[in-house]
Amino acid sequence: MTFEILVQEGGLVKLSGRLDAAQADRAKAALDAVKGPATLDLTDLDYVSSAGLGVLVQTFKRLHDAGHGFKLTNLKPRIRLVFVYAGLDKVLQLD
Amino acid sequence: MVERRFPRNLGSLEPMAQFVADYLGSRGFDPEHSFTVDLLIEELFTNQLKYGKGGGPEVSLRLGGEREELMVTLRDFDVESFDPTFAPPERPAGTPGGLGLKLIRVMSDSIRYEYKERCAIITLTKRLPR
Numbered sequence: 001m002t003f004e005i006l007v008q009e010g011g012l013v014k015l016s017g018r019l020d021a022a023q024a025d026r027a028k029a030a031l032d033a034v035k036g037p038a039t040l041d042l043t044d045l046d047y048v049s050s051a052g053l054g055v056l057v058q059t060f061k062r063l064h065d066a067g068h069g070f071k072l073t074n075l076k077p078r079i080r081l082v083f084v085y086a087g088l089d090k091v092l093q094l095d
Numbered sequence: 096m097v098e099r100r101f102p103r104n105l106g107s108l109e110p111m112a113q114f115v116a117d118y119l120g121s122r123g124f125d126p127e128h129s130f131t132v133d134l135l136i137e138e139l140f141t142n143q144l145k146y147g148k149g150g151g152p153e154v155s156l157r158l159g160g161e162r163e164e165l166m167v168t169l170r171d172f173d174v175e176s177f178d179p180t181f182a183p184p185e186r187p188a189g190t191p192g193g194l195g196l197k198l199i200r201v202m203s204d205s206i207r208y209e210y211k212e213r214c215a216i217i218t219l220t221k222r223l224p225r
Binding site: 001018020022049050051053078082085086087 | 194202
């Protein structure tokens with residue numbers, strides 16, 4: 001299961017596949033290119049571990065500190081549960 | 096029970112996931128359970144890579160258990176001791192770091208750590224309803 005991340009104009013970012021510790025650096029490099037409000041579409045994200053969550057939290061903090069919005073959309077139920085178990089549903093906007 | 100050795104690096108995550116999927120499939124478990132088991136193993140393994148200083152070229156991953164309970168045992172050889180069951184207190188939500196251990200605690204049913212002859216042995220159990 002490969003991991004793909006596509007940063008589009010307007011701050012839309014599509015993630016798909018498996019975001020594990022082996023892919024976290026690649027995800028961070030792509031997300032570092034986002035400089036404004038961001039919406040992450042997780043429709044096709046099948047797996048995320050704490051390493052992936054860490055990248056998303058870092059990106060949220062960076063954008064939040066700069067006054068920009070950051071939200072995650074279309075999470076599969078099992079992906080949403082990981083955010084809940086990590087306590088991140090209270091920090092991040094999950095639509 | 097099945098056991099396999101994997102190189103002690105992040106490149107083993109996907110082969111480990113396939114190992115889990117094959118095992119759960121052979122035991123008739125719902126394939127959806129692979130997600131949870133993959134996650135637990137990744138968190139254990141990456142914590143060992145991060146905090147278990149030293150380590151040999153390979154780790155051993157064993158899967159077993161009875162009925163609806165899966166037992167996962169990760170052995171890390173020739174390594175300094177790092178006990179994830181005595182990790183620092185949880186950090187506030189949204190603080191980077193510590194998320195892996197938090198997920199392990201929340202998602203597993205039990206976790207046990209042993210250290211003998213420079214081998215770190217982490218065993219966790221997870222109930223997987225059929």
